Amino acid sequence: GAGVSQSPRYKVAKRGQDVALRCDPISGHVSLFWYQQALGQGPEFLTYFQNEAQLDKSGLPSDRFFAERPEGSVSTLKIQRTQQEDSAVYLCASKRRGGYEQYFGPGTRLTVT
Amino acid sequence: GNSVTQMEGPVTLSEEAFLTINCTYTATGYPSLFWYVQYPGEGLQLLLKATKADDKGSNKGFEATYRKETTSFHLEKGSVQVSDSAVYFCARGGSEKLVFGKGMKLTVNP
Numbered sequence: 530g531a532g533v534s535q536s537p538r539y540k541v542a543k544r545g546q547d548v549a550l551r552c553d554p555i556s557g558h559v560s561l562f563w564y565q566q567a568l569g570q571g572p573e574f575l576t577y578f579q580n581e582a583q584l585d586k587s588g589l590p591s592d593r594f595f596a597e598r599p600e601g602s603v604s605t606l607k608i609q610r611t612q613q614e615d616s617a618v619y620l621c622a623s624k625r626r627g628g629y630e631q632y633f634g635p636g637t638r639l640t641v642t
Numbered sequence: 643g644n645s646v647t648q649m650e651g652p653v654t655l656s657e658e659a660f661l662t663i664n665c666t667y668t669a670t671g672y673p674s675l676f677w678y679v680q681y682p683g684e685g686l687q688l689l690l691k692a693t694k695a696d697d698k699g700s701n702k703g704f705e706a707t708y709r710k711e712t713t714s715f716h717l718e719k720g721s722v723q724v725s726d727s728a729v730y731f732c733a734r735g736g737s738e739k740l741v742f743g744k745g746m747k748l749t750v751n752p
Contacts, residue, residue, distance in 0.1 A: 571731050571742030633686040
């Protein structure tokens, strides 16, 4: 079946603009994760949903970052008043109940100018 | 701080060379351990995993053994190919989320 998809693949925002990044997980996957990957670094955890419940948001770097998954499927990561340090690749992953493997999407590369 | 430490590259090898990428972790208990790979232009994908101590994960000629005594999960391959050129990430699980190392870029030349 289809894998995890993310849109847009690339986003350029002027500093101060708001952005919204979308993730479509694998159908039926209960868990959904967002990670941030800076250039030359490993992915870092941002937040995690189980169905529509956001169970862990300890990795969100500031209150400008907000994520939602209102119907337990598609998720949106929103960044308000973007700053240059927000430039990174944002990865989404999903996992089936009871599984070990997280399946990653291709990522959205955000560049803040 | 980052609780997964792995060798940082970049590393360049010739085809058929032996590969080792070291990875150590800190954690309470016995987390699941993973190696993810990112081929050029592609997304992260799971290469292999081990879910308990002394387990050996293997895939595509790569192997890694979960060593609780040394809190390590080193990745090895006996004979690399050009197609193994990629960035390799060690990761540990725990409370659902993954904690990644910084990644190591491997280039294999013919």
